[in-house]
Amino acid sequence: MGRTYLVGILFLLYFGCDRYPSQPRFYKLSKDIVVDDLSDDLIQSKENEENFIWNVPKHWIPKDKGSVRLASYQIPVLDYFADISVTKFGGDAGGIKANVNRWRKQLDLNPQTIEIIQSEGISGSNSLGRYTIHKIINTEKPESGFLCMILPLKNSTVFVKLNSTLYALDILEQEFNAFCSSFRQR
């Protein structure tokens, strides 16, 4: 009888072991040692005539920048490409309001006042100075939307514009923020 019990206990022990927890797991990780999904894939931008450089995720594909742009990239997102461009113009290039409203017009949106534009813009900074990021979308036109950075310098203004579908904007927003914050002196 005792032996049968022992065999039964062995049987229960075997079945009792479960490799999967029945509760969600929980842990804390220091922000310092978390491997950033974006940071491991960065390369430095190619030399250009400006005195600043930036980091480019390695899956971004450089494309012909033309005569106006400092750089252009294609970003693969699922089965299509988003476009991102870096340009620089002298002075304030018309200012934040004129530029944001110009982009809004491209998406058939009404112009906004400078107060609204500034309140909706997200501020950030890199080693060149403070910049603002503007997300410009028209929900009736999901095929196109912009994420734009405006970085005023001493005698010029740097613009970064990401053009993609609304869905891709969501995906690329963090990458775009990291890109904007990587601008620095050469």
Place this chain on the structure above:
Amino acid sequence: MVNKVGSPKIFVYLVIWLMVLVFFGTIAQRNNGLYLVQLDYFSSWIKWFGILPTPSAKLTMLCMTINLSAYFFRDNIFKMQKIGITITHSGMLLLLLGSGLTSIFSVEGSMIIDEGNRSNFFENYYKKEFVVINSSDSKYDEYTIFDEEFLYRDALLYSETIPFDIEVLDYYINCQPIQRVYFGNENFKGMAKNFYLQELEIEKDYEHNRPGIIFEIKGKDDTQYDGVYILFMGQTIPQNFGLFEVKLRPYRTYLPFEIELIDFKKEMHPGTDIAKSFSSKINLIENDISRKVLIEMNAPLRHYDYTFYQASFIEENDKETTVLATVKNYGRIFPYISSIVMCIGILIHMFFMLFKNFKKR
């Protein structure tokens, strides 16, 4: 009772059945892929051949364990004439125990490290996890992890560590996002506004599947409601809920140490692009103390219960990345010990049989 359960005939039938499973499993692997066949033939309890339920390898080996265990409840097993058989039985049980431990606790995956970078985790080839990250603390990120078995239609994911509940509307092992013809309703948020997920057939190479999840976020009580989201494996960015972030990613196992890739070297066959050998020079960093180790194709690194094999590499532009196949296996040592024990047992038994035959003459 003990004699019936421990009958050697049962053991012989079970071994034959295992051979049958291995034979058909090997054939099935060609069409269904290694991982799915392992699940079907070996890791499940029942293997269905059409409408016929049969014991899988797991159940068969459990029966073998019970069958062999019954031997130890017999009388006189420690007599000199039987000691060899007893030791052999112990060795076999040890082998089965080791395979049980491996089956239950072992984890395998790959650790991918760029030259100059370090990592303290490896990712499972097949299993996924749904992660809710609370990044409100300036020093720490809090991770609440729901393993893949939590992810099924109508499952409710909740935890004291997150201030909302998540209802899984659907989970696909393999899917693709398709653009909506019509704009999603106001409850759809983020990617779900413009896309829906289309389920695809499971890939033969299971690791090539791209899972996706459709889920709904709502407050702990029924009065609050956030919206419906979709997450697709391979996307960089999940949706944001204030300071919370969610991700669908490969199941991660964190290590109690870090590995830094100092240098990756590869040697090619002369005049070809075919790799002859490759190796990773690494720093094994533990408690802020590092030591240099070379991992080569036939010389893995073993540390604690982890083994790191040089499996592959990635080369892009001027950057080299090493891929280390990583296995954590508590039962690693059992086959070695049990083989020795069984050999000793058989030798003793043969010695006594020989002695007995000489005595008869």
